[in-house]
Amino acid sequence: MRLGTYAENTWCPGCGNFGILTAIKNAINDLVLEGIPKEKFVIASGIGCHAKIVDYVNVNSFYSIHGRVPPTLTGMKLANKDLITIGFAGDGDIYDEGISHLIHAAKRNTDITMIIHDNSVFALTTGQFTATSPKGFKGKSTPFGSIESPINPMKLMLVSGATFVARGYAGKPEHLKELIKKAVKHRGFSFVEVLQPCVVFNNTYEIYNKKVYDLNAEGHDISNFEAAMKKADEWKQRIPIGTFYETQAQVFEDHY
Numbered sequence: 001m002r003l004g005t006y007a008e009n010t011w012c013p014g015c016g017n018f019g020i021l022t023a024i025k026n027a028i029n030d031l032v033l034e035g036i037p038k039e040k041f042v043i044a045s046g047i048g049c050h051a052k053i054v055d056y057v058n059v060n061s062f063y064s065i066h067g068r069v070p071p072t073l074t075g076m077k078l079a080n081k082d083l084i085t086i087g088f089a090g091d092g093d094i095y096d097e098g099i100s101h102l103i104h105a106a107k108r109n110t111d112i113t114m115i116i117h118d119n120s121v122f123a124l125t126t127g128q129f130t131a132t133s134p135k136g137f138k139g140k141s142t143p144f145g146s147i148e149s150p151i152n153p154m155k156l157m158l159v160s161g162a163t164f165v166a167r168g169y170a171g172k173p174e175h176l177k178e179l180i181k182k183a184v185k186h187r188g189f190s191f192v193e194v195l196q197p198c199v200v201f202n203n204t205y206e207i208y209n210k211k212v213y214d215l216n217a218e219g220h221d222i223s224n225f226e227a228a229m230k231k232a233d234e235w236k237q238r239i240p241i242g243t244f245y246e247t248q249a250q251v252f253e254d255h256y
């Protein structure tokens, strides 16, 4: 199936967004082969380098506004429960500008999937620090290094009530594809944080290639909330990717 488009791709060569694009195309392709009609998929994005992804995948799509992908998807889902709604957001987009929308979507448990391209920088606007930039991050707005500590998106989503919480790495598109498929199949709010190197403003390939490991290959219990919170704290020595937590809860639109 042809999921590419004729839009010119303007991402920088080597950008982590390419890995996410490969993963989403292959995930949709697999799901269509499993029997889901292609017409049921709708994707939406925020604003930033990541957001261009909607131009590059040949399914129904909507380019939304900064930080507002969760309410956009929620509206689609309430209008037509049969749609499969997948949103793409940047770290600046959703952990800064639209963070309240993300928290409330998790709390509400609408059946939508959010995929976050986390390059820990406002990239399209050329390098300001975001909520996930590490302490000491040097950029346009923090020339002497950020003095703030980053937020922990995994813990934030776990305590906000997200019923599917996972992390992937743009450098492992095959693994990410499987995570996206699981997220889409999960009934309820699915959150997939993606570690995404930005080769221009925050090149993290070396660190992630060295530290990333699959927590699901080490017997992590995805039904254990406390274990997921503990895994979410791992970062300095090793960085876990995979499904952290999955549970079932009342889905918003079933009762709306």
Ligand SMILES: Cc1ncc(C[n+]2csc(CCOP(=O)(O)OP(=O)(O)O)c2C)c(N)n1
Pocket (backbone or CB within 6 Å): 047, 048, 049, 050, 051, 066, 089, 090, 091, 092, 093, 094, 097, 117, 119, 121, 122, 123, 124, 125, 130
């Ligand atoms: C309401 C609003 N505020 C600010 C901007 C300016 N703006 C456009 S892209 C961008 C950076 C986006 O960063 P991020 O979400 O991390 O995406 P990335 O470019 O890193 O993929 C900003 C601040 C905007 N377009 N709209």
Ligand code: SF4
Pocket (backbone or CB within 6 Å): 010, 011, 012, 014, 015, 016, 017, 049, 050, 119, 123, 124, 197, 198, 199, 200, 201
């Ligand atoms: S600036 Fe960074 S995030 Fe944006 S396209 Fe280039 S490498 Fe990718």
Ligand SMILES: [Mg+2]
Pocket (backbone or CB within 6 Å): 048, 090, 091, 092, 093, 117, 118, 119, 120, 121, 122, 123, 130
């Ligand atoms: Mg960013």
